Amino acid sequence: MKRETQDKKYRYEEVQHRMMRMVARAVYRPGERVPSIRELSRSMGVSLNTVKQAYLLLEDQRIIESRPQSGYYVRPRGFDLPRQPAFSGSELSPALVPSARICSQILSHAGDPGMVPFGAAIPAEECIPSAKLSAIMSGQCRRLLHESTAYAMPPGHARLRVQIARRLTLAGCDMDPDEILITSGACEAVFLALRILCRPGDTLAIGSPVYFNFLDMFRELSLKILEIPSSPETGICLDTLEKTLVSQKPSACLVISNFNNPLGVSLSDEKKEKMVRILARHGVPLVEDDINGDLSFSNVRPSVARAWDKKGEVLLCGSFSKTLAPGYRVGWLAAGRFREQAFRLKMMVSLASASPTQLAVAEFLHSGGYEHHLRHIRRIYAKKTAAMADAIHRHFPAETRITKPEGGFTLWVEMPESLDSILLYEKAMAEGISIAPGFLFSTTPHFRHYVRLNAAAWSDRNAWAVETLGKMARTLMDSS
Structure with missing residues (x-):
């Protein structure tokens, strides 16, 4: 019995050391999936339990990590996180956004081979299912000749809005499809939200650093901004936000709540709930950008701050540009109590978003292919x-x-x-x-x-x- 126990110990250590060697030799590199427990059990001729024990040791050594419903992956190396700069009091005063021509250059390079x-x-x-989407769009345009060529007047095609509302249940939201407005990407959704909430010269609170295209937008809207420092580990500093709400009285607040651009950080559920409470207490509406919410590496879709909104003052923006097709320009805005204003403004700004792409995305979601x-x-x-x-x-x-x-x-x-x-x-x-x-x-x-x-x-x-x-x-x- 003692010899059998010793042999078993040697077997799982052999599995452990073999995987360590393969990672060290870059057979499996950071971020890559390693063989499943069953696959390694078969290839090495050992029991499932032996591989499980070896993988537990490798997890303890932070060499691999488990991702729910996905498998085991080589962990990224242990890098230090960027530091959160210490903002001085003067930097927490409203500031105008200077011009930066470099932004348009960077965006134009995206299409330069x-x-x-x-x-x-x-x-x-x-990562763009181009062939499948094109086939779906062709089929929808043949089947729905009138709908594909007619204006999809605000709020947009009902079938797509229903599919978006169903997906939002995964983020903790019970949303009426009639509240959802289809927009030409998330940028238009954010633009409409800010036009509703702010006037030229008003102050907008934002988490800093922030997506550079938004800064261009703020300048064009003639807004002054209050940059609230954000941590790469926990996101926007709520204590600083609350103090600023008291002293500066912004018209609105803009936050990228999940997988923030550029920091990559998501706010915890507790922090999202607290942020909504703080803003509600001071009567400041929140524009929430959730464009990356569907791109969680863990396959667990994070919540949105809108899930804790009791007053209809969180305007939630989203898009399929990062997950399906950027060129389709299918985004959406759920504007809460500002819904009718959003519908009217959309009609004034761009009348309606393209019908064929709305129909294609709606069918892709309805078929179950999106998940x-x-x-x-x-x-x-x-x-x-x-x-x-x-x-x-x-x-x-x-x-x-x-x-x-x-x-x-x-x-x-x-x-x-x-x-x-x-x-x-x-x-x-x-x-x-x-x-x-x-x-x-x-x-x-x-x-x-x-x-x-x-x-x-x-x-x-x-x-x-x-x-x-x-x-x-x-x-x-x-x-x-």
């Missing part, structure tokens, strides 16, 4: 994000810090303070690499040594670009 598109946060080509598609692309983005983070860790200066997103596909990278990300941007452009320098994400000077990188564009073919960026960063450091 001669550029490595690490700058714009666009989905990977292999299967999400499981597939979540695995891909988890793998890409971990692989790019690992490459940054290997090639960038030693003091570099990287976020650890649990969804989405953007990485927020803090480089040594002596590095200017604008200089890195210019050098990278000359080599055919597009990146997003950190100064674009704030009106403050705190993020000049940061960059945001689009991990969706990561591939073995583009690995050279991260190595090149690392060499450039080290050269700039040496010359500073």
Whole structure:
């Protein structure tokens, strides 16, 4: 009996050490799925329990991690998170947004085949079900000749709104489909929400750093902004937000609640509920952007802050641009008690969103294909994000810090303070690499040594670009 126990011990240690060697030799790289317990049991000729024990040890050693309903994956390396800058009192005063022409350059590079598109946060080509969507759209346009060519006047096609309402139950929301307004992407949804809530010269509170295209939007709307510092680990600082609500009286607050762009962080349920309570207490409506909510690496769809709204003052924005097809421009706005204003404003701004794409997305969701598609692309983005983070860790200066997103596909990278990300941007452009320098994400000077990188564009073919960026960063450091 003692010999059998000893043999069993040796067997699970043999499995453990074999997997450690394979990870060390990059047979399985960070973010990649390792064999399932059953697969490894068969290939090594050992019991399921032996593999389970080996995988438990590997989890304890933080070499692999379990993802619910997905399997075991090689853990990303242990990087330090970017630091949360200490904002001074003067920076928590309303500020105008300066012009930044670089934003339009970065977005235009997304479609340039001669550029490595690490700058714009666009989905990977292999994660867009182009052929299936095209076939669905063709079928819907043949079957629904009139609906496909007629205006889908606000609030948009009913079948799509019903499907969106059903999906929102996964995020903790019981939504009336008649409240949902179909928009041309999430940016239009946010634009409409801000036009409803704010007037030129008004103040908007935002979590900082924030998606750079939003800053351009705020400038065009003539809004002043209050940047509330956000942590890469826990999100927006609610204590600072509440103090600011008392002293500054903003007209609205904008927060990217799940897999924030650029930080990648999601607010906990407790924090979402507390934020809604704080804003309600001060009579400040919330514009909630949930564009990345469906891209959780764990396959568990996070809640939205709207789930705790009792007064209809959370205007929830979403889109299928990151998960299905950016070119379809299918987004939506659930505007709560501002619903009728949203419908009227949509009609004034763009009349109606395209009918064929609404019909195609509605059918894709109705058929059940969307959930299967999400499981597939979540695995891909988890793998890409971990692989790019690992490459940054290997090639960038030693003091570099990287976020650890649990969804989405953007990485927020803090480089040594002596590095200017604008200089890195210019050098990278000359080599055919597009990146997003950190100064674009704030009106403050705190993020000049940061960059945001689009991990969706990561591939073995583009690995050279991260190595090149690392060499450039080290050269700039040496010359500073």
